[in-house]
Amino acid sequence: MKTSITASMLYDLVQCPHRVSMDLFEDFTKKDPINPFVQLLWEKGNAFEQEVIEGLQVPFVNLRPFSDQEREQRTKEAMSRGDTLIYGGRISADDLLGDPDLLRWKEGGYVAGDIKSGAGVEGASEDTDGKPKKHYAVQLSLYTDILERMGLSGGRTPFIWDVHGDEVIYDLDVPQGARNPQSLWGLYQASLATAKNIVEGSEKTLPAYAGICKLCHWYTSCTSRLRELNDLTLIPELGRAKRDVMVPRISGIKHLAEADLEKLSDGKKTVFSGIGHGSLEKFQVRARIQCQPGAEPYLKEPIHLPHSELELFFDIETDPMRDICYLHGFVERNGGENSTERYVPFLAEQPTPEEEERAFAQAWEYVQANRPCVIYYYSPYERTFWRKLQKLYPTIATEEEIEEIFTPEVSVDLYQNVVRSKTEWPTNDFSMKTIASFLGFKWRDPHPSGAASIEWYHRWVETGDPKIRQRILDYNEDDCRAMRVLLDAVQGFEVA
Numbered sequence: 001m002k003t004s005i006t007a008s009m010l011y012d013l014v015q016c017p018h019r020v021s022m023d024l025f026e027d028f029t030k031k032d033p034i035n036p037f038v039q040l041l042w043e044k045g046n047a048f049e050q051e052v053i054e055g056l057q058v059p060f061v062n063l064r065p066f067s068d069q070e071r072e073q074r075t076k077e078a079m080s081r082g083d084t085l086i087y088g089g090r091i092s093a094d095d096l097l098g099d100p101d102l103l104r105w106k107e108g109g110y111v112a113g114d115i116k117s118g119a120g121v122e123g124a125s126e127d128t129d130g131k132p133k134k135h136y137a138v139q140l141s142l143y144t145d146i147l148e149r150m151g152l153s154g155g156r157t158p159f160i161w162d163v164h165g166d167e168v169i170y171d172l173d174v175p176q177g178a179r180n181p182q183s184l185w186g187l188y189q190a191s192l193a194t195a196k197n198i199v200e201g202s203e204k205t206l207p208a209y210a211g212i213c214k215l216c217h218w219y220t221s222c223t224s225r226l227r228e229l230n231d232l233t234l235i236p237e238l239g240r241a242k243r244d245v246m247v248p249r250i251s252g253i254k255h256l257a258e259a260d261l262e263k264l265s266d267g268k269k270t271v272f273s274g275i276g277h278g279s280l281e282k283f284q285v286r287a288r289i290q291c292q293p294g295a296e297p298y299l300k301e302p303i304h305l306p307h308s309e310l311e312l313f314f315d316i317e318t319d320p321m322r323d324i325c326y327l328h329g330f331v332e333r334n335g336g337e338n339s340t341e342r343y344v345p346f347l348a349e350q351p352t353p354e355e356e357e358r359a360f361a362q363a364w365e366y367v368q369a370n371r372p373c374v375i376y377y378y379s380p381y382e383r384t385f386w387r388k389l390q391k392l393y394p395t396i397a398t399e400e401e402i403e404e405i406f407t408p409e410v411s412v413d414l415y416q417n418v419v420r421s422k423t424e425w426p427t428n429d430f431s432m433k434t435i436a437s438f439l440g441f442k443w444r445d446p447h448p449s450g451a452a453s454i455e456w457y458h459r460w461v462e463t464g465d466p467k468i469r470q471r472i473l474d475y476n477e478d479d480c481r482a483m484r485v486l487l488d489a490v491q492g493f494e495v496a
């Protein structure tokens with residue numbers, strides 16, 4: 001039977017084309033178990049869809065209870081009657097198959113919509129509206145394409161009903177941005193062509209090491225293949241796009257380590273489109289340290305950090321599904337003595353704005369009461385989220401007060417200002433887990449991750465189980481301690 005191109009296939013393809021190949025052709029017994037966080041996303045997605053449908057105030061046709069075949073037949077019948085809203089329908093044309101959550105009558109045809117338990121756009125802030133999500137756009141485009149092929153389209157303006165209760169229209173024909181003239185429809189056409197090539201076997205894909213791999217059911221298979229291939233994406237920050245540009249001339253990490261860069265460069269430019277000489281040199285350094293048996297991390301230049309008797313190692317945990325910050329954790333250390341360490345958490349005991357505000361207010365008071373101090377955190381995320389919390393709860397602190405906390409005299413982003421800019425490591429990425437594990441630090445939890453913590457928080461809110469609450473706190477405490485281990489190690493590194 002011919003394989004159809006589906007919306008979920010395009011969703012995966014936008015994030016990782018290799019995932020599509022693996023799902024189609026790889027032995028499924030090699031899959032890892034489904035990650036509990038992914039499972040939670042599914043559950044929350046289904047529950048949210050159910051809640052939205054139960055709250056609908058308008059008449060609609062419900063086709064969810066029927067088999068796939070029946071749903072398709074009944075969708076055709078509903079559309080030929082001109083029913084105004086169809087839930088759970090199925091449509092197909094040629095080799096395209098779609099299961100839009102909604103089909104809504106509009107201007108002599110239908111537009112499709114999906115119900116999503118996430119925000120309808122990404123990157124929205126007080127100052128910007130945010131951009132359409134590509135993985136949503138390709139799904140909506142597929143439904144629209146099918147409707148056009150059926151002669152039943154009401155226009156290229158499908159929609160998302162999102163977690164905030166907003167209807168977000170995806171205008172598929174407008175350019176994606178000032179610097180990106182390609183429309184979402186153009187993105188869809190390109191994605192569809194790639195998907196067809198993968199399905200037909202005319203396009204071979206390669207795995208690429210990336211952050212999303214850690215949640216993917218092919219993680220074990222792909223990482224082992226990447227190691228066999230000595231793949232360039234195992235170099236921190238190199239990534240799929242650069243690897244694909246480089247791989248015709250540079251086959252792998254060892255090859256890059258030994259390459260004569262002068263032959264690949266012309267001044268600041270290189271033969272690789274979009275990769276400058278400086279970046280190529282940086283990747284070669286990282287390739288060399290990976291190829292050296294027993295290599296140790298080192299400083300590229302001296303680091304100058306602010307000094308205070310009191311150090312605070314600070315880490316927050318957030319739940320993107322509820323869009324809240326549920327934990328602010330601090331490990332404090334006095335006079336550089338590890339024996340003085342103490343963990344101080346501020347947890348939102350319920351996922352409510354009131355609890356989020358209380359936890360933020362207490363964390364803020366704690367920091368104020370402990371000045372002067374130096375605050376260490378890992379990645380700009382803590383600063384970004386505290387800025388956001390300040391806007392939500394402006395009586396707790398002013399904008400200026402939050403900015404002052406994150407000035408270089410008071411705090412240090414160990415990821416941006418130390419690891420990324422001043423050090424090199426024989427590791428495949430610069431995540432705190434990877435770096436601190438390399439230094440010998442061990443989390444108490446056997447499966448530590450930010451995604452896992454979110455999953456525990458959901459379970460704890462549902463069950464009230466104190467063991468789960470403690471697991472969340474232990475994990476956050478260990479994240480803070482891992483930062484202290486990193487700081488101490490880096491301060492002992494030699495400058496190479």
Ligand code: SF4
Nearest residue numbers: 016019208213216222
């Ligand atoms: S593990 Fe990574 S490379 Fe492999 S299929 Fe999943 S996302 Fe793609």
